[in-house]
Amino acid sequence: MEKQTIKIELTANLDYSALVRHVADEVFQNAQFSKAWCGRLKLVVDELFMNAVRYGSTKDKSLVHLTFEYDGLGIRFVIEDDGSGPQAKSAEELKALIQRNESNHDLTRTSGRGLSMITRAWTDSMVISSSAYGGIAMAFEKKLENASQPPPSLPTELQPQPLDTLKVTLAALRPSPAIPLSAPRILEPIPAGAPVFEVKLAGEIDQSNLLEKIAPISNQVATLPNGSILILDFKDLTYINSTFIGSLAAWYKALQGKQGRIRLRHVNDSVREILTLVGLINVLEVE
Amino acid sequence: MPTTATITVNSLENNDAIRVVHITGELDESNLPEFERTVGPVALDPKTQILIFNFMGLKFMNSKVIGYFAYLYTTLSRTQRKIIFACYNQNIRDIITLVGLDKVVESFPTLEGAIESAYRIVQA
Numbered sequence: 152m153e154k155q156t157i158k159i160e161l162t163a164n165l166d167y168s169a170l171v172r173h174v175a176d177e178v179f180q181n182a183q184f185s186k187a188w189c190g191r192l193k194l195v196v197d198e199l200f201m202n203a204v205r206y207g208s209t210k211d212k213s214l215v216h217l218t219f220e221y222d223g224l225g226i227r228f229v230i231e232d233d234g235s236g237p238q239a240k241s242a243e244e245l246k247a248l249i250q251r252n253e254s255n256h257d258l259t260r261t262s263g264r265g266l267s268m269i270t271r272a273w274t275d276s277m278v279i280s281s282s283a284y285g286g287i288a289m290a291f292e293k294k295l296e297n298a299s300q301p302p303p304s305l306p307t308e309l310q311p312q313p314l315d316t317l318k319v320t321l322a323a324l325r326p327s328p329a330i331p332l333s334a335p336r337i338l339e340p341i342p343a344g345a346p347v348f349e350v351k352l353a354g355e356i357d358q359s360n361l362l363e364k365i366a367p368i369s370n371q372v373a374t375l376p377n378g379s380i381l382i383l384d385f386k387d388l389t390y391i392n393s394t395f396i397g398s399l400a401a402w403y404k405a406l407q408g409k410q411g412r413i414r415l416r417h418v419n420d421s422v423r424e425i426l427t428l429v430g431l432i433n434v435l436e437v438e
Numbered sequence: 439m440p441t442t443a444t445i446t447v448n449s450l451e452n453n454d455a456i457r458v459v460h461i462t463g464e465l466d467e468s469n470l471p472e473f474e475r476t477v478g479p480v481a482l483d484p485k486t487q488i489l490i491f492n493f494m495g496l497k498f499m500n501s502k503v504i505g506y507f508a509y510l511y512t513t514l515s516r517t518q519r520k521i522i523f524a525c526y527n528q529n530i531r532d533i534i535t536l537v538g539l540d541k542v543v544e545s546f547p548t549l550e551g552a553i554e555s556a557y558r559i560v561q562a
Contacts, residue, residue, distance in 0.1 A: 165466070165467050165468040166439075166440045166441075166468055167439070168441055168466050168467070168468055169439050169440060169441040169442075169464060169466070169468075170439040172464075172498065173439070187528055187529075187532070190498075190528065190529035190532065191529070191532055193498075194498070194500060194529070194532075194533060197466060197498075197500050198500060198501055201466070201467055201500065201502070205467070264501040264504060264505070264537050265500070265501035265502075268501075268536065268537055269501060269533065269536060269537070272536055273536075427516070
């Protein structure tokens, strides 16, 4: 098959999403991709078009430029915007954002999957660079030989962590006597003379800084004397991910083994919400 | 060529505890607000214990729509309610599996299976 090139310029408006998907589907079929892979690559194009229109363009004024190239070996797709959108980012800023989203394993997050998860999983490569039109150029390639069934799974570090696993871990812990979710919990006083250790946490704890944040606490927990009370002060903590929650459960269990306790202080609403969702709110002492 | 979807909601045997949202067509960011306006009040109604989404006629959805389902899952879970998926095609299954939503939301190949499960949950 000779190399084919299709170039399209569209006014920046998400109402054209369905048209873009339709064209993409036709191109991928002509490029000999299977029906399943046409569907996957169509979704990738949709995600990139949505990103270019929503963030890199001025609605109804900018033009978005799409290029499909295909031959008998595979497909290359490029989309470019003019960078005039109020939330436009440079290529480097967008790469950094995608990297942050890649380390977010929260299954219930409401955004941040399109470029970091879907595009990465279903393409052979994705390149983000500056565009001659003033904004960003995003390009992906997919070879036919790599488009077999089933689709490649995500790299291990990107695979979502099943909540079931965490629930099993939590179920194995010995919770305090059952307490209704809605009832305010009356905390046991800290015994006089008990060794108390307080650790303050700040900012966001995600995959990028997890080890740096938890290692000192894990080390401290391992060396605490029997009967210790560990107080984690969350006053300046704004975000925790699921792996950190797993660490909380591990510290709780380790302290239980030493007849000790763990108490959380100054827990904000979003962190409290996560603790409630996974059931830890009923296990840990939360002030 | 705007994205179009038809969304209908019905209750089972006048039992508002179980409601079924039937979706046909395509869902993306351009018609997500319309979808939210239809589904939101049903999800927020405390009478709704189980919200079944029948994807039999759904041909496409993107990450923005996945984000909304994640929001619905979280919102209903807070009050021990749940959402259930039924009858999705390969494309929809691909994205739901890829993002891991299948690990937290129960899915059934048939609407009948989803409804049976919902009745068991409500009657338990």
